[in-house]
Amino acid sequence: METYADLIECEDVLLFANAAITSTGQREFHSTAGDQRLSLDFLHRYIQGNYPDLYAATLALDINDHNAALIIANLLSGAEGDGGLIARRLDRMSPPRVYRLFQRLRGAGVNNRRTRALIRDWLAGRPDLAFDAVKYRTQLKSAVRHAHLRLPGELGDFLFAPFSRARYDTPLLEAWRRAHYDKSALYELPYTVAEGFAARHGISRAVFLERIAPQLTRLERLRLAESAQAGGLDTEADLAAMPLVRLASYVLSLRADVRTRRRAELVGALRAAAARAAGARAGTWGSVAAVLDDSFSSFGSPVKRRRPLAVALACHFLLEALAGDYRGRWLSLRTDPLQARPSGPTPLGQRVIDALEHRPGLLVIVSDGWDNAPPGLAGEVLRVWRRKLDLAGEVGIVHVNPVYDAGQFDVRRLSPMVPTVGIRDAEDLPALVELARFAEGRAGLGDLRAYLEDRAAAR
Incomplete structure (x- = not known):
């Protein structure tokens, strides 16, 4: 007990x-x-x-x-x-x-x-x-x-x-x-070290990038992708190997016209990264719906630029890979996830209604939880759904939040009727859905201790 x-x-x-x-x-x-x-x-x-x-x-x-x-x-x-x-x-x-x-x-x-x-x-x-x-x-x-x-x-x-x-x-x-x-010796060094020597020797940026290319790590190639194109470097092979959220952040950093021009490459890389993250679970989650927050607050901050939106974009592609039948709904009503951008208010309540209309097996809400159009509607929708329309709990609902609310010492919650868990990397989503059962009260302290012990033994 x-x-x-x-x-x-x-x-x-x-x-x-x-x-x-x-x-x-x-x-x-x-x-x-x-x-x-x-x-x-x-x-x-x-x-x-x-x-x-x-x-x-x-x-x-x-x-x-x-x-x-x-x-x-x-x-x-x-x-x-x-x-x-x-x-x-x-x-x-x-x-x-x-x-x-x-x-x-x-x-x-x-x-x-x-x-x-x-x-x-x-x-x-x-x-x-x-x-x-x-x-x-x-x-x-x-x-x-x-x-x-x-x-x-x-x-x-x-x-x-x-x-x-x-x-x-x-x-x-x-x-x-x-x-x-010796100028030639610096090209045998790691990029960040060689960069300082290149400046000391007065080597032009274009020449330096061209000759240092074999020493670049995948992350360095991604960070230098725009300038690397001018230097003749091919980054396509590196994109599919990147972690999902990091890749999504890179995609969102590109101008809209660049995303359109490179659409096949970028979507292919995102789907390949999502399939790798899904692994053996791909296609096993049945019917899944998602409400994805691309409101203005998904910009994040100057030091975490577009991070919440990148998490939402990464979760979109991962859920698409995990589900047998998937429907993703952005707050802006945007239909092309590749063109996502932070804009507008946060009408979570209306999008939750839209997502629940088809009674999916699982609804995942990816949002910072600042429901403001109108305020509190999402919480009321979830309350009515749980207490009046889905008493048996046939539709699983999980809110994953990528933003910590310092004032509440927690991630911001939409409703006590559904579990809320924090998320940073999209690859953690399957484990977080599992962790949500503790937040929902379906498992107690003994189960939580056993879960932590099992995770520690698996590390």
Whole structure:
């Protein structure tokens, strides 16, 4: 039998999970960066203080790297958390984020044995530490000092006395040394390092991009796509391999006429990325309808430009891949998702009515929850649907929200009648629909603990 305290604990942990999935401490459309950081800091302190074991276990969920780094820093400052789970989460984080975490730990004076062991093991597991020494030289040097490590061979000299050797046997380290006086050597270096040398040597941008092309990562090629076209670089193969939301953000950054001209390429890439994300689940979800928010607030903020709209666009293509029968409805009544843009009010209520008209097996609402045309209509529609028209719950309804509401310490909800979960990456949508059963009250604290344990074991 679940006690009242168990229900409160379950709700608190789900509230924190929503925040940890969506918020990155940056400015949003309705709240400043300061509001976001203050609200998020309170939640971390509250959950860690009251539910330390569950706080650590949330590392097994698909929370974003910003919050994962905060959790790991807080756990290492004390004596909590599973060292294996922390190490596995570090392996899933981007190297720059991990190095920033190590610098944060050094600045906070967290230098216990477990911290030093984690830094040592993570560095030992890096596939090419010479690459890190060149690309993240300052951060790697800081981590080595903090963990009291001695790097073997040339790496130690390269980090702390780079010009003490007349030559390095490691090709990448030698290329870095030669690039100081030899223009041709810089094209053997990572793009971000080579860029600085190119400016020092006065190499034109067009020549530099053309010759550095083999060194570019997929993300770098995507970021440089517009200027790369002038340099003769082909980015088509890279698009289909990108994560869905990142690809959607790229598509939305293009002018409308460019999207029209490259329509076949862009739609093909989005569908290929969606099919990859759907995997074996493709076509198994039956009848699915979606209400997709492209109102003006889907612009996000200058630092998270069009992020909510990119999540909606990515979810549209993923749901299309997952469903046997799919209908997507944009708030603007736009029929071409490739031409989506942030504009107009948020008439969620009317679009929910339209989506429910055909009684789909599942309705997914992708929105920041600011229903304002008229205010509150969506919540009333959902209340009447649940209490009057669909008492048996034949239509599953899930609201996924990509924006953290700092004032409410949660993502904004449309109605207590339907579950709301935070979302950051579209690939997490199937897992979030599963997580929604806890928010809906169909599963209790025991089930939630078992779910977290299963996720941790699978990582």
